[in-house]
Amino acid sequence: MSHSHDHDHDHGHGPHAHHEHGGHTHHNGHGHDHGHGHSHGLLGGHSHAPAHYDRAFAIGTALNIGFVIVEAIYGITANSVALLADAGHNLSDVLGLLLAWGASWLARRRPTPSHTYGYGTSSILAALANAMVLLIAVGAIAVEAIGRFFDPQPVAGTAVMVVAAIGIVINGITAWLFMGGKDSDLNIKGAYLHMAADAAVSVGVVIAALIITWTGWQWIDPVASLLIVAVIVLGTWGLLKESTNLALSAIPTGIDRDAVENYLAHLPGVTAVHDLHIWGISTTDTALTAHLVRPAAGADDGFLKQIACGLRDHYGIGHATIQIEHDAADCELAPAEVV
Numbered sequence: 001m002s003h004s005h006d007h008d009h010d011h012g013h014g015p016h017a018h019h020e021h022g023g024h025t026h027h028n029g030h031g032h033d034h035g036h037g038h039s040h041g042l043l044g045g046h047s048h049a050p051a052h053y054d055r056a057f058a059i060g061t062a063l064n065i066g067f068v069i070v071e072a073i074y075g076i077t078a079n080s081v082a083l084l085a086d087a088g089h090n091l092s093d094v095l096g097l098l099l100a101w102g103a104s105w106l107a108r109r110r111p112t113p114s115h116t117y118g119y120g121t122s123s124i125l126a127a128l129a130n131a132m133v134l135l136i137a138v139g140a141i142a143v144e145a146i147g148r149f150f151d152p153q154p155v156a157g158t159a160v161m162v163v164a165a166i167g168i169v170i171n172g173i174t175a176w177l178f179m180g181g182k183d184s185d186l187n188i189k190g191a192y193l194h195m196a197a198d199a200a201v202s203v204g205v206v207i208a209a210l211i212i213t214w215t216g217w218q219w220i221d222p223v224a225s226l227l228i229v230a231v232i233v234l235g236t237w238g239l240l241k242e243s244t245n246l247a248l249s250a251i252p253t254g255i256d257r258d259a260v261e262n263y264l265a266h267l268p269g270v271t272a273v274h275d276l277h278i279w280g281i282s283t284t285d286t287a288l289t290a291h292l293v294r295p296a297a298g299a300d301d302g303f304l305k306q307i308a309c310g311l312r313d314h315y316g317i318g319h320a321t322i323q324i325e326h327d328a329a330d331c332e333l334a335p336a337e338v339v
Contacts, residue, residue, distance in 0.1 A: 052104055052105075053101075053177070053178060053181055053188055053191075054101070054104070054105075056174075056178055057101035057104070059173075059174070059177060060097050060173075060174035060177055060178075060191075060195065061094060061098060061101070063170045063173065063174060064090060064093050064094045064097065064170060064171075065094055067090055067166065067167065067170050068087050068090045068094060071083055071084075071087040071090065071163055072087040074159070075087055078159055083159065083160060083163060086160075086163065086164075086167075089137070090167070092133065092137070093171070093194060093195065093198055096130055096133060096190075096191065096194045097174075097191060097194070099126050099129060100126050100127075100130060100187050100188070100190055100191040100194075101191075102126070103122040103123040103125065103126030103187055104123060104126075104188070106119035106122040106123070107119060107120045107123040107187070107282045107283070107284070117281045117287075118281075118282075120281045120284075121247075121281065123185070123186070123282045123283040123284070124186070124187075124246045124247050124280065124282065124283055125247065126190065127186040127187045127189065127190040127239060127242075127243040127246075127283055128240070128243035128244060129190075130187075130190030130191065130193070130194055130239070131190060131193075131236055131239040131243055132240070133194075134193065134194055134197055134232065134236045135236055135240065137197075138197070138228075138229045138232045138233060138236075141201070141225055141228075141229055142225070142226060142229045144225070145221075145222040145223075145225035145229070146222065148221060148222040148225075149219065149222050152218040152219075152221075160205065160209075161205065161206055161209050161210075164202040164203075164206050164209075165202070165206055167198065167199070168199050168202040168203055168206070171195045171198040171199035171202065172195075172196075172199045174195040175192055175195035175196040178192035178195070179192060184284065185283050186239065186242055186243055186246065186283035187283040188283075190239055190243070193232075193236055193239055196235075197232045197236070200228050200231060200232065201228055201232075203228075204224045204225060204227070204228040207224060208220050208221045208224040208225075209221075243283075246279075246280045246283065249279040249280075250279070251278045251279065252278075252279075252280045252286055254316070255278060255286065255315055255316065255317070256315075257276070257278060259315070260278065260288070260311070260315055260317070261273055261276055263310065263311075263314065263315075264276070264290060264292060264307070267292070267303075267306070267307065268297070268303070269295075269297040270292050270293065270294050271293050271294065271295060272292075272293040272328050273290055273291070273292055273293070274290075274291050274328060274331070274333065274335075275289070275291040275323075275331070275333040276288070276289075276290040277289045278317065281319060285318055285319060286316060286317045286318060286319065287317070287321075288311060288317045288319070288320045288321070289320075289321045289322075289323075290320075290321075290323070291322075291325055291328075291331060291333065292322060292323070292324055292325070293325050293326070293327065293328045294325070295326050295327065299324035304322060307320060307322055308322075
């Protein structure tokens with residue numbers, strides 16, 4: 001049996017290293033993800049976004065903490081429950097950013113003897129948590145909006161409108177900082193959607209308050225809130241669905257299992273493919289394991305390297321483990337129903 005391991009961390013550590021131990025061949029390839037123009041969805045291996053967003057997280061967190069402090073002080077001095085409530089809401093934004101930031105940092109840590117794939121899964125869990133927090137938050141907004149149809153509340157005062165306008169700027173800037181990575185990293189997309197959603201809520205507060213001031217139509221406020229809730233739910237549903245799928249080790253969006261299997265099945269000398277598994281080991285990295293039946297030739301370094309490069313270049317799969325077999329009948333994992 002021969003195994004091909006291809007770890008692509010984008011650090012540019014030079015050429016492939018080949019190590020043979022008792023019939024097992026390991027390929028560790030670094031720095032081969034440059035210059036490819038392919039796109040493979042959120043987990044594609046060819047994103048040109050920065051490797052991490054530490055600066056964006058730092059700026060966004062600092063801006064939002066400063067906003068929370070100012071809002072809380074103004075709310076206390078002006079005796080405004082609405083401002084204090086909004087300060088609490090914006091504090092949840094800070095916690096959401098810190099959660100995504102921590103996961104982004106953990107995902108870059110090296111594997112350990114007890115965590116052999118590293119901590120990349122934390123980025124999947126952070127994306128899932130951000131999606132759930134967002135949906136819970138908009139659920140609370142929806143409940144409050146529906147209640148206002150039956151019990152109209154005073155329109156947001158000038159102070160609240162000013163604070164909401166500041167919120168648009170701060171949340172908009174923070175969302176913009178993450179815009180470049182939202183299509184290549186689900187964890188970054190979670191942070192982006194969180195901040196964009198809050199900017200949208202602030203826009204709704206300002207617009208609804210202005211319209212009510214001009215027209216006196218109190219129903220505008222809950223209607224605007226429900227419209228914003230609908231937009232946020234539509235935007236967040238995809239994040240929730242994909243992060244849940246990744247948490248359940250589903251094939252990442254943008255990777256066609258049949259195409260991968262067809263590629264492997266048509267490699268030179270391969271007569272069958274079985275026990276094929278593809279899953280995300282983080283919000284940016286994809287792993288694959290498969291058994292290839294190759295009766296005549298078996299395995300060699302060149303063949304395994306060809307597989308590793310092909311899977312990375314064409315499908316964005318950077319961590320492949322391939323087992324070569326001479327006869328599928330001898331493999332207990334050959335039947336399709338066996339996991």
